[in-house]
Amino acid sequence: MIYLKNIAVGFDKELFSVNEAVFNKGGVHVLTGKNGIGKSAFLLTLAGLIKPLKGVISLNDKMLKIYSSKELSSHIAYVSSNPKGVSFLSVDSYLMLGRSNFTNIFGKASETDIKEVEKAKSLFGIHHLSEKFTNQLSSGELQLCAIAKAYVQQTDYILLDEPTSHLDYANKRKVYELLDVLCKEHNKGIIISTHDLELAFKFPFEFYVIQSQERMFNEVKNFKDVEKEFSH
């Protein structure tokens, strides 16, 4: 369980605050809000890359800041909105980097590591990309690979910053279906930010909006509440 109490989110100055929020395993939590309101900052805060300006975040009843970064990387995986493609880095090697907590000191993969990567490739339907270099992928393909890399990290929680932004409609749908599968069948806790709300609302996800006027983080139950935020 990720629990937040009275936190203020921002890089240097406060962008918005959260009174209280709980993110459990086995659910997909969808976060939305206007551009620049601080969705990315929020996910970076949960990933431990930036510190909350005030308040407390806890993970499994232990303060997030007590975790060493190594420990944290075995609980939480993060996928940025713009994964980077690198020349001469094949998709297979890229996915294997997600297994860094398991491979030996020289990064050598065990049988289990290879099996996990194969499993992820089947699950995400990216088998045909195995040998391709990551800089030769389309941004959509790269986004799928980045999510697969987070999956092989075998963490309880996966944070995804706009995972569907570069995808076509079919792939957007596929990603949401996959996230649904990951939370239901693999009991992952998934937190994403997105603007693809109409599609997301077709899934049994939980929704939150960062309201621009009050600069507050609130749970919303239906699409109308979200539209209200974007109407002014």
Add this chain to the structure above:
Amino acid sequence: MKGIKSYSAVLFFVLAGIVLLSIYGLLYGDIDTNFQDLYHALIDYSNEDMDQVIIREIRLPRILMAIISGAALSIAGMLMQTLFQNPLAGPYVLGINSGSSLMVALGLLSGIGFFNSELGLIGSALLGAFVFGLFILFTASFLRNQISLLLFGVMLGSFVSSIITILEVGSQAEALKAFTLWSMGSLNGVTIEQIPMISMVFIGTCFLTIFIVKPLNILVLGEDEVRLMGYNIKKLRILIVFVTAVFTGLITAFCGPIAFVGLAVPNLTRMLFRTQNHLLLFFGNLLFGAFFLLSCDIVTQLFSEVLIIPINALTSLIGAPFVIYILISKLR
């Protein structure tokens, strides 16, 4: 390229090439010797025999130094390119060996006692490289553009060379000659007695590099990914700069500045191996770098009767067009 086997095969061939070139270099030169002299020079050495002296005292240290320098500068270049995520980075273009040059110039030209001793010279060359490395690292946090960082490195180099020029003007003829020879870059300056110490520092630093290949593999994806995987990015950056500085400073102290090896070889290795696995790239750079500089050395020896080409001039002659090629093909 695929599979460990094909990499091993390539590495083995390069290694064989290095051995053959070394034997050739030991045997032939201004004076040709034979296998018997070589055997005696290496196994039961007598300093009465002129041929044996030439092999052991002149050629052997030069060839070993070519191997070590080529390997060290190439690995240093690989580290810089991964750290700055820039295929045009290298210890020379970033001005890291300017730091060593400045310190060596201070030592040789100013005549201050401490710097003039051998240990003082090496120590200050390492320190100079490390301080300049940290300076570049610090600057890189403001310069997001790849070319800007290189320009900064080149400016740093020009700045240092003006200071050195001023030092040169005010120095004695003897000191000036020694420094000028050093600044041309030469593999001849090392004696066989110095080789064990140089090898030990080199091998130790290689081990340090091998133990950071895993975070280096992640670093190609950016610094945030390294942090997300639980590594301390600040420590890693400083460790990379330290390793680079030891490699660069060590070679610069003994051989003078050798340009472009550290830039060209890592790129060639990556293109040939088509991987970002830094363990493979490490061994690739180690052997390709050694092979490259050894070849350059043999070439300069071939022409030695006509004219003595400084090694630095030859590496620049090959390296500079290569940089232009990368500029055109990768960073358009």
